[in-house]
Amino acid sequence: MFGPLGLSLAPYVKSSRTLSKWIQPIASWYADASGYRKYGFKYDDLLVEERPDVQRALSRLTPRENYDRAFRLKRASHASVLHAPLSKDQWTKPEEDVRYLRPHVEEVEKEDQERAHWDSLSVTRK
Template identity: 50%
Template sequence: MVSLAPFVLKRPWLVKALTPAANWYAGASGYRQLGLRYDDLLEEENEAVQIALKRLSAKESYERVYRIRRSVQCSYTHKLLPKDQWTKPEEDVPYLRNILAQVEAELAEKDALDSMTVIKKH
């Protein structure tokens, strides 16, 4: 997957121009109204995500499970959380993406080492 993030982040004027649209989009997506954080939405079926989830501290893991269960309950009842319980933008910080990047790098290195061929010199 190609990302424009590095291109945008190298240009402060572009970051400043796109930040309001990004904030609007995050608010419109609705996950914060269910008390979730962005990293709660990552696909758990991915091997790297499963490994990263195992590396979370017990507290972070418990809080994640609590947020997900609370949002599922809201979904079942077709209601949103009270506004004071919504995730605020300043609370929506990454807690899993750094670990996930490390795991993906480890898996890529393992894959590269597993597929390495040895060439004998005569």
């Protein structure tokens, strides 16, 4: 669910080539301005880990993805303690900033929806 009503304009924007051309530079600027790449984070590193669906998604990561995530978190924590971002060569590049956790979270959400559907199913005898 996205937004206050659970709606997202992203599919509409992605389907329109013209709208995508207008929004993409703004989205890139916003991602750079937010500053998480200066500390070596990927966008999915910022998801709230305390959510149950994110916890289950984290358990589905490969050992390499788990290691890389832990490394990024520790490196960013160290940079934060030093009160300075990483050197520019260690920043996350836009092409490296891929959504590695979101597909797992979406899978968990679909499983929860399916489970809720089957758990609430009522059987009637004819």
